[in-house]
Amino acid sequence: SRQKRTPGYEVFQPLMHSKTIERLNIERDLIHALRNEELRVYYQPIITLKNLQIVGFEALVRWQHPTRGLVSPCQFIPIAERTELIVDIGEWVMKTACQQMKNWSLQFPDRSLKISVNISLKQLKDPDLMAKIDRILVGTGWDSHKLQLEITESMLMDDVDDLLKIFAQLATRKIQLSIDDFGTGYSSLSYLHQFPVKYLKVDRSFIKNIYTHSESKKITELIVMLAHNLDMEVIAEGVETTQQIECLRPFNCEYVQGYLFSAPVPVEAATKLISEI
Ligand code: C2E
Ligand code: CA
Ligand code: CA
Ligand code: CA
Numbered sequence: 001s002r003q004k005r006t007p008g009y010e011v012f013q014p015l016m017h018s019k020t021i022e023r024l025n026i027e028r029d030l031i032h033a034l035r036n037e038e039l040r041v042y043y044q045p046i047i048t049l050k051n052l053q054i055v056g057f058e059a060l061v062r063w064q065h066p067t068r069g070l071v072s073p074c075q076f077i078p079i080a081e082r083t084e085l086i087v088d089i090g091e092w093v094m095k096t097a098c099q100q101m102k103n104w105s106l107q108f109p110d111r112s113l114k115i116s117v118n119i120s121l122k123q124l125k126d127p128d129l130m131a132k133i134d135r136i137l138v139g140t141g142w143d144s145h146k147l148q149l150e151i152t153e154s155m156l157m158d159d160v161d162d163l164l165k166i167f168a169q170l171a172t173r174k175i176q177l178s179i180d181d182f183g184t185g186y187s188s189l190s191y192l193h194q195f196p197v198k199y200l201k202v203d204r205s206f207i208k209n210i211y212t213h214s215e216s217k218k219i220t221e222l223i224v225m226l227a228h229n230l231d232m233e234v235i236a237e238g239v240e241t242t243q244q245i246e247c248l249r250p251f252n253c254e255y256v257q258g259y260l261f262s263a264p265v266p267v268e269a270a271t272k273l274i275s276e277i
């Protein structure tokens with residue numbers, strides 16, 4: 001059983017101890033995961049609400065672990081973010097996704113799809129970030145204006161001048177920014193207009209209850225209005241039902257993403273989606 005925490009002391013807790021070992025095990029295996037080619041990129045379509053066309057994909061990493069099976073990013077990204085591993089993993093995801101997008105652009109020359117990649121704060125603050133991005137774009141031949149980076153709201157609480165410099169470098173490359181999980185982070189509403197953000201992604205928690213709870217619906221409407229007032233476009237995350245779609249329509253939300261259309265899927269299944277939707 002758990003003991004009460006004494007302020008100022010780390011009390012030994014068997015439960016916490018085994019969690020620490022688990023974390024260290026994952027960290028140890030993760031160091032080899034990249035080299036052993038155990039990571040995978042899955043692709044989830046982003047779709048226009050108006051005529052339900054695929055406009056692009058979000059790249060989401062998975063880990064095909066030799067004994068644990070397919071591991072969710074929730075189980076290893078937070079661990080990677082505590083170390084420098086996230087920098088290499090993030091670079092690998094971006095490179096793999098841009099290469100795949102290039103392949104799809106050759107296979108589907110009449111489509112103009114974009115790719116959205118999640119970026120952690122450590123990556124954003126990596127002094128080599130721009131060099132790495134440029135190397136990936138040159139290496140894969142993918143157009144920078146069809147690359148979008150997803151950052152979370154709380155990352156905007158970092159040093160504003162630092163961020164503005166980084167964002168300016170991204171802007172010269174026409175790389176667009178999205179705010180992920182909007183509405184769940186620290187409120188940075190007063191900052192929002194300072195940053196060159198193109199998309200707001202309304203967090204799944206609001207969409208989940210949009211049909212059943214009028215509060216969620218009102219908050220979602222407010223977020224869409226805020227975004228439009230700031231000349232941003234809105235992506236509703238976690239759309240699972242047609243009722244949710246109908247709730248979003250009157251708000252003129254631009255894009256939707258969620259299981260209703262497709263979960264994140266491997267390359268072959270994503271290829272099928274492009275040719276079907
Ligand atoms: P996220 O960026 O908010 O990604 C959306 C998550 O919602 C994904 O979980 C996706 O599978 C899930 N999702 C999409 N549609 C639905 C839906 O209709 N219903 C429900 N219940 N869930 C839906 P996933 O792939 O497990 O990723 C979890 C988180 O891990 C991501 O949240 C992101 O924060 C992080 N992550 C994933 N890949 C990367 C990466 O390459 N780099 C970084 N830094 N973080 C990543
Ligand atoms: Ca995301
Ligand atoms: Ca999200
Ligand atoms: Ca999230």
